[in-house]
Amino acid sequence: MTTLETTPQQTERGQVILEAQHLRKWFPVTKGLLISRLTGHIKAVDDISFELRSGETLGVVGESGCGKSTTAKMMLMLEEPTEGSILFEGQDVHNSTAAARKSYRSSVQAVFQDPWSSLNPRMRVKDIIAEPMVINWNITRAEQQERVMKLLNDVGLNEYHSNLFPHEFSGGQRQRLAIARALALNPRVIVLDEPVSALDVSIRAQIMNLLKDLQAEYNVAYMLIAHDLATVRYMCTWVAVMYLGQVVELSPVQELFTNPSHPYTKALMSAALPSHPDMEQEEIILQGEVPSPLNPPSGCYFHPRCPSVMDRCSVDKTEVKEIAPGHTVNCHLF
């Protein structure tokens, strides 16, 4: 039994592993201490759909409060969706057996932003990396240690590091440890929540290259949460741009950068920092800030800040339209 679990399942690159269908997460807002009344909902995620394919990376971009972290939490089963479903290899994970849910949890792993708080300071490296195996797999201590060594090797560390504590490592090395732990159970999907933004510039490239190499080797699907478009362009195959809990544009990465279509995507691109002082950028400075998800604007959520707003935008809800193969936009302009 153990041999079956510990050998990675082979899947073709590009095969759909995970499908999110019309996910919603509404957090209730209540008022009153003793007799609490429901006064509204924070629509953190409001009807989003996407697919994750093996060996490919979906980037999720957006500003703070757009719902990208809530989406990640739902992927990791840390939040129950209010509506909608997550299909893992065709099976709805929320309406399945406890065993299937457990196997889902070990197939979807995470690497978090801050490697200073995501590793237990009182555990040795070998125990940190072995912990998922201790919990999920029925294998001997020797087998665990053998795998820990292999994983350390995979992420560019060596045997000597296995007896150290997290505080003895630099930021980049800690992020390598977090990646090794995420890989321990041969996951099919890894959720990467801003994996490089806490690191130094010269270390970022090391970690991004490592993540790409590991993906090529193990054919794992990544969901990369990021705010930096340049990172997304380098790492991703698909990009979903989120605004106030909705996906406003979803596209293959090449297509998005050559033909950004939603006004918000265009504004994000013009706001991104140039990679050369002579780089030409359209100057679109968005006015104001992201509205509260407690009380989102009527019609299209983006219309109060949109530079190409029309009359119907404040009235009619937008619909998803496909403007090129795989490229969908949520805007009345199309």
Next chain:
Amino acid sequence: MTTTETRINTETVLTVENLRTHFTTRWGTVKAVDGISFDLRRGETLGIVGESGCGKSVTMLSLMRLIPIPPGRIVSGSIVLDGEDIVQISEQEMAQIRGSKIALIIQDPMTSLNPVFTIGNQVEEAIKIHQQDIPKRSVLEKALEVLRKVNIPAAEVRAKDYPHQMSGGMRQRVVGAIGISCQPQVLIADEPTTSLDVTIQAQYLKLLKDIQKESDLSIIFITHDFGIVAKMCDRVAVMYAGRIVEHGSVRDIFNNPSHPYTEALLSSVPKMDRDVDRLFSIEGQPPPLHDLPVGCTFADRCPVVMDKCHEEYPDSMNVSDGHIASCWRLE
């Protein structure tokens, strides 16, 4: 060339000469800043770029004379601001200069504003301290004027708000307002936008540029992000392990990076406008500052290292007019 342009290019407001700031710790002397020199002209933006631990924040603290003494100490060098060496003057004299001639915007607006005073109060405080000739009743007016300058909508109302009632972008604008309230000559911005969202960052950077144009302000931008440098700066100093390894105009640095560290840093950043097959990655870590290697501090990570690099630290060499780099390859 028009007269204003000549003035911008020649008048120097700040000259730093061979500045060394060391810290005494139980591991030994940490040479956080070890012999840096640069000057800042009126109306220009100088970017100081480097990774964490390269000494850019200690440079900023030295310019403001805010180094904790002990363990820190400005060991040698001079910082000449407006004709006066501020390393030599007394703490009382420095208190007069700090905020009025040289001001600071730091990274995290949540910790740089006092949570128990209204923002109007905090802007007024800076004005009261440095502009005592302003009559008491017009201080508030003056504060509102500064808040309007940083585009705070409905400044009269927002001045009564406490910092927690404002968003991150608004708070950072208030910090900016305090910074420019006394019309300083030099504004030091230490990663002012890292905690902001991209669209808010774009608003803030544009605002800084507008204010600079209006008042001929000189800005020192401390950052680790070459994108900010490309967008904001006229000249750049690249720091590594407490020293400036390359210094030149922004186009010199981007088009002709001459120190291997600058070159490596630039090619390790993903680009927004084109596809990169594989990023160059610099192996290893920066050296510990209390135990610097003999010779060039970058030698251990350098892809083009030579024998000489391990023996002696290279002098700064001229690449072109106004563009210098410290590397033996240029000899």
